Amino acid sequence: DAKTTQPNSMESNEEEPVHLPCNHSTISGTDYIHWYRQLPSQGPEYVIHGLTSNVNNRMASLAIAEDRKSSTLILHRATLRDAAVYYCILHNSGGSNYKLTFGKGTLLTVNP
């Protein structure tokens, strides 16, 4: 599986935007970039995914570099409930890569 690199931790203030980076220099042409997050004492939950174009949904935005070797998850206004570990995962469920390969993720702390 292609590897992703994320900072171990980041800190933000409530109601400010947060930009969570992810590097994936060995991404293949068929890999989608998926983001999941895990709140304390819960299972992971899906946030967003994309292939080439930037994506928006009600939870977040995903900005993908033109060469696809990096991406950024954007939380437009962080709340205390956004404090979680955020995982950036390369995945293509259309192929044989059915399982999610998690790294250690980025622990996001949100200060009130």
Add this chain to the structure above:
Amino acid sequence: DTGVSQNPRHKITKRGQNVTFRCDPISEHNRLYWYRQTLGQGPEFLTYFQNEAQLEKSRLLSDRFSAERPKGSFSTLEIQRTEQGDSAMYLCASSWLTRGSQETQYFGPGTRLLVL
């Protein structure tokens, strides 16, 4: 839909005992996954089912582990002769894979196992 449920939420057992966990996926989801997560690490894949067929098992799944998904609905994960190294959070996820779309996995809250 109430999402993926797992029971029990917590289990404490003595080394050498057998334990069984249950996962109830979102109804109609055709794929079901088991992952294991230890402290400070991301979840690691253990095994997955497409309907009732178990299609892959990770090397992490030793002979003491067995998983079933009878009738393609709920699933059980059994650990025989537990060891202290089995202490972890066991997560279940389900999904509905349709051709041409990307799969989203929905996770349960997990079962936290502590082996004394």
